[in-house]
Amino acid sequence: MKALGIDIGGTGIKGAVVDTKKGHLITDRLRLLTPEPATPEAIAATVAQVARHFEWDGPIGCTFPGVVKGGQVHTAANLDKAWIDLDAAGLIGQATGCPVTIVNDADAAGEAEARFGAARGKPGVILTITLGTGIGSALVVDGRLVPNTELGHLTLRGGDAEQWAANSVRERLELDWDEWASRVDEYLRMVEDLLWPDLFIIGGGVSKKADRFLPKLTCRTPVVPAELLNQAGIVGGALAVHRHKDKHGTEGQHVPHKHKG
Numbered sequence: 213m214k215a216l217g218i219d220i221g222g223t224g225i226k227g228a229v230v231d232t233k234k235g236h237l238i239t240d241r242l243r244l245l246t247p248e249p250a251t252p253e254a255i256a257a258t259v260a261q262v263a264r265h266f267e268w269d270g271p272i273g274c275t276f277p278g279v280v281k282g283g284q285v286h287t288a289a290n291l292d293k294a295w296i297d298l299d300a301a302g303l304i305g306q307a308t309g310c311p312v313t314i315v316n317d318a319d320a321a322g323e324a325e326a327r328f329g330a331a332r333g334k335p336g337v338i339l340t341i342t343l344g345t346g347i348g349s350a351l352v353v354d355g356r357l358v359p360n361t362e363l364g365h366l367t368l369r370g371g372d373a374e375q376w377a378a379n380s381v382r383e384r385l386e387l388d389w390d391e392w393a394s395r396v397d398e399y400l401r402m403v404e405d406l407l408w409p410d411l412f413i414i415g416g417g418v419s420k421k422a423d424r425f426l427p428k429l430t431c432r433t434p435v436v437p438a439e440l441l442n443q444a445g446i447v448g449g450a451l452a453v454h455r456h457k458d459k460h461g462t463e464g465q466h467v468p469h470k471h472k473g
């Protein structure tokens with residue numbers, strides 16, 4: 213089974229065709245810059261450009277960096293606020309002419325890790341934390357995702373935790389690895405006191421440099437880097453195409469009418 217997975221991020225929009233049974237990319241990855249301003253129309257047009265590049269006419273699974281329920285966006289902390297309350301699956305479905313499912317980016321990464329990566333076959337409470345522009349979270353309990361946990365917005369030091377410990381903060385303030393690791397550690401210790409997970413998986417682009425900061429962490433929960441690295445969003449997005457049907461129909465999916473002729 214194949215789907216086009218598209219990862220919509222604050223700086224790049226990445227896509228590839230994914231074998232959703234095996235969890236691999238079956239084409240090269242295409243990365244386009246996120247348009248600025250990152251308005252819904254501009255992003256939908258960029259996603260359509262990715263779909264055209266792959267001459268794609270099948271299901272598309274997209275990730276989005278905000279709360280998404282039933283194809284509708286509810287929050288957009290690091291993107292244009294015009295996304296809020298928008299039927300994103302409908303908009304991108306119209307722009308591409310393909311059936312579109314849309315899910316939170318960290319949830320997509322967490323599901324991909326649960327099925328094919330660092331949490332494959334592992335029972336228990338597993339939290340994937342993505343450290344990027346913001347902080348994303350995916351809670352998987354015995355293989356089943358609890359979506360939209362948004363633990364990046366817990367309060368830490370009187371403010372939004374992602375504004376203290378995200379990877380973008382390390383870059384902006386030019387923190388060294390020790391300084392930043394201690395911020396991440398403080399954050400993970402707060403989260404583990406709340407949920408007592410069995411495992412933390414650290415995702416986001418910085419997980420490629422896990423050896424620089426994971427050994428400095430002191431939290432009690434074991435911490436491992438994501439295995440799918442920068443493919444997790446694309447694979448997880450594509451997996452969302454097969455999400456179970458609920459009473460509202462296919463979860464978050466928009467199926468456009470095809471015009472013949």
Ligand code: BGC
Nearest residue numbers: 277278279289318346347348
């Ligand atoms: C958003 C989350 C998202 C995370 C990572 C946060 O600011 O609220 O929905 O998963 O950033 O992109």
